[in-house]
Amino acid sequence: MASNRNLLMLPGDGIGPEVMNEVRKIIAWMGKKRAVGFDITEDLVGGAALDKHDTPITDDTMKIALEADAVLFGSVGGPKWDTADFTKKPERGLLRLRKEMDLFANLRPAKVFDALVDASSLKPEIVKGLDIMIIRELTSGVYFGEPRGRHVNAKGEVEAFDTQRYTAPEIQRVCAVAFELARKRRNKVTSSEKANVMHTGVLWREEATKLHKEKYSDVKLDHMYADALAMQLLRAPNQFDVIVTDNLFGDILSDEASMLTGSLGLLPSASLGAPDATGRRKALYEPIHGSAPDIAGKGLANPIAQTLSYAMMLRYSFDLGKEADLVETAVENVLKAGYRTGDLLVGKTDGTKKVGTQEMGDAIVKELDRLV
Ligand SMILES: NC(=O)c1ccc[n+]([C@@H]2O[C@H](COP(=O)([O-])OP(=O)(O)OC[C@H]3O[C@@H](n4cnc5c(N)ncnc54)[C@H](O)[C@@H]3O)[C@@H](O)[C@H]2O)c1
Numbered sequence: 001m002a003s004n005r006n007l008l009m010l011p012g013d014g015i016g017p018e019v020m021n022e023v024r025k026i027i028a029w030m031g032k033k034r035a036v037g038f039d040i041t042e043d044l045v046g047g048a049a050l051d052k053h054d055t056p057i058t059d060d061t062m063k064i065a066l067e068a069d070a071v072l073f074g075s076v077g078g079p080k081w082d083t084a085d086f087t088k089k090p091e092r093g094l095l096r097l098r099k100e101m102d103l104f105a106n107l108r109p110a111k112v113f114d115a116l117v118d119a120s121s122l123k124p125e126i127v128k129g130l131d132i133m134i135i136r137e138l139t140s141g142v143y144f145g146e147p148r149g150r151h152v153n154a155k156g157e158v159e160a161f162d163t164q165r166y167t168a169p170e171i172q173r174v175c176a177v178a179f180e181l182a183r184k185r186r187n188k189v190t191s192s193e194k195a196n197v198m199h200t201g202v203l204w205r206e207e208a209t210k211l212h213k214e215k216y217s218d219v220k221l222d223h224m225y226a227d228a229l230a231m232q233l234l235r236a237p238n239q240f241d242v243i244v245t246d247n248l249f250g251d252i253l254s255d256e257a258s259m260l261t262g263s264l265g266l267l268p269s270a271s272l273g274a275p276d277a278t279g280r281r282k283a284l285y286e287p288i289h290g291s292a293p294d295i296a297g298k299g300l301a302n303p304i305a306q307t308l309s310y311a312m313m314l315r316y317s318f319d320l321g322k323e324a325d326l327v328e329t330a331v332e333n334v335l336k337a338g339y340r341t342g343d344l345l346v347g348k349t350d351g352t353k354k355v356g357t358q359e360m361g362d363a364i365v366k367e368l369d370r371l372v
């Protein structure tokens with residue numbers, strides 16, 4: 001269907017193409033039943049691009065990504081490319097997209113569906129009703145700081161080094177996203193770093209505090225060291241609303257948060273740039289999980305994280321909140337009805353129905369049909 005919504009779809013490697021196929025079914029449904037169409041370009045990224053083009057992302061693909069209204073990304077990487085030259089690793093394709101699209105704000109919501117309280121690694125009374133938003137800085141910090149590399153040092157030892165680096169504006173712009181979002185939620189931001197041991201942590205705390213005082217004093221702001229936050233996430237996760245943190249801590253804390261919800265296979269994300277003069281932001285949507293080589297090709301992957309990433313795209317890039325709600329409700333209802341991919345078959349499983357990737361995708365589409 002012709003539309004003015006340009007979407008670049010990058011399924012990637014491992015389970016990426018498998019879970020993306022389930023989203024295609026929902027896209028087709030949206031076109032037919034809600035007249036929501038996209039002009040879709042599909043391309044290679046990660047190991048798939050490396051195999052064909054000897055690079056994890058080509059300049060041509062980058063150009064399409066920079067011009068697209070949104071990028072829907074699957075996952076990259078896998079053992080086949082573990083020994084690839086560092087600059088050509090599949091993951092570099094994703095990092096280049098984030099950096100060149102300037103997607104500095106990575107929104108990683110973690111919600112516990114009522115139907116899944118027993119699938120969590122924690123006791124139901126600790127996770128019930130959980131709804132937190134981790135905002136991860138995505139284009140700076142130790143992922144991109146210079147110098148980095150390896151050499152033989154003066155003692156003749158092999159030495160590797162990365163640099164954690166942040167500028168004040170980089171910290172302020174991601175904290176501003178956190179404060180803005182908190183105002184639409186429960187009005188609380190927890191900023192996390194290690195100001196007790198890192199210069200970047202000290203600057204992070206200063207800038208978050210300064211911005212809060214200047215523009216967001218109506219929002220409650222706390223500071224918590226990242227190690228303590230990792231502990232508090234397991235002890236009493238419901239104390240949090242919005243968490244804002246750096247690139248590396250955000251990566252780790254969001255994987256940890258996924259287990260509060262039951263599975264890494266459930267968590268979506270939105271990576272957003274700054275709005276331009278017309279209010280349009282560059283954006284990429286992807287699950288927080290990877291290519292899951294241990295289950296790839298077996299039809300076992302949970303397509304929910306990819307599906308909810310698509311829902312975030314509808315909401316944040318296309319202002320289609322009603323359609324996003326529909327997709328989220330359909331997911332919630334199939335879980336309520338007992339559908340479970342293997343990753344969710346923990347805790348109490350009576351009354352549940354074990355399904356594969358495609359059956360889960362079909363169940364979501366069927367539920368969408370029932371809802372409208
Ligand atoms: N955004 C990305 O593309 C991304 C994110 C994380 C890891 N990776 C890459 O993926 C590869 C594998 O990394 P890893 O094993 O550390 O992390 P992973 O997220 O791929 O898998 C971790 C565990 O979670 C399970 N899992 C993940 N997604 C699932 C889903 N949708 N349904 C059911 N189970 C799921 C896997 O089976 C595995 O046991 C590496 O090359 C890594 O760099 C890519």
Ligand SMILES: CC(C)[C@H](C(=O)O)[C@@H](O)C(=O)O
Pocket residue numbers: 077091094095251288290
């Ligand atoms: C694949 C890798 C580059 C990526 C990261 O470390 O950011 C992943 O773990 C993620 O969480 O998106």
Ligand SMILES: [Mg+2]
Pocket residue numbers: 251252255288
């Ligand atoms: Mg990660």
